[in-house]
């Protein structure tokens with residue numbers, strides 16, 4: 001758990017749809033260049049949250065897990081899945097630093113695998129499984 005000096009908001013989602021709606025509203029608080037670390041275990045709902053952010057930003061394409069590509073680009077947003085990143089060196093070679101500097105909103109799953117490459121001032125969204133259908137989302 002990460003503690004910030006700023007206020008945190010806690011939301012209890014009862015379905016994937018609610019998570020997406022909450023994320024779409026959260027997207028309105030984001031500015032170009034913001035980097036958002038999506039934290040939570042496998043199946044927590046990080047990709048579902050990213051889908052909601054994309055919808056909130058007006059992206060019409062389907063947002064899928066970037067399993068093979070590591071990064072997918074959707075208009076004003078990049079979506080990273082670093083689960084399979086082997087090393088920060090690999091991430092550097094994939095040009096991650098350039099993505100972070102591109103002035104788009106970056107959503108990053110499994111950012112712990114690229115901790116040394118993250119820019120200053122990242123935002124964090126933490127999703128915790130409460131039950132099969134409930135998620136606690138801390139922004």
Ligand SMILES: Nc1ncnc2c1ncn2[C@@H]1O[C@H](COP(=O)(O)OP(=O)(O)OP(=O)(O)O)[C@@H](O)[C@H]1O
Pocket residue numbers: 013014015016017018019040041042043044045046047048049065109132133134135
């Ligand atoms: N309230 C909820 N919010 C979000 N997802 C939920 C909720 N309740 C159930 N789910 C289910 O949890 C799963 C979330 O999957 P998702 O791919 O978003 O997780 P993830 O955190 O991205 O996992 P991974 O680390 O494997 O990428 C989906 O199967 C979804 O249907």
Ligand SMILES: [Mg+2]
Pocket residue numbers: 046047048065081109
């Ligand atoms: Mg995912």
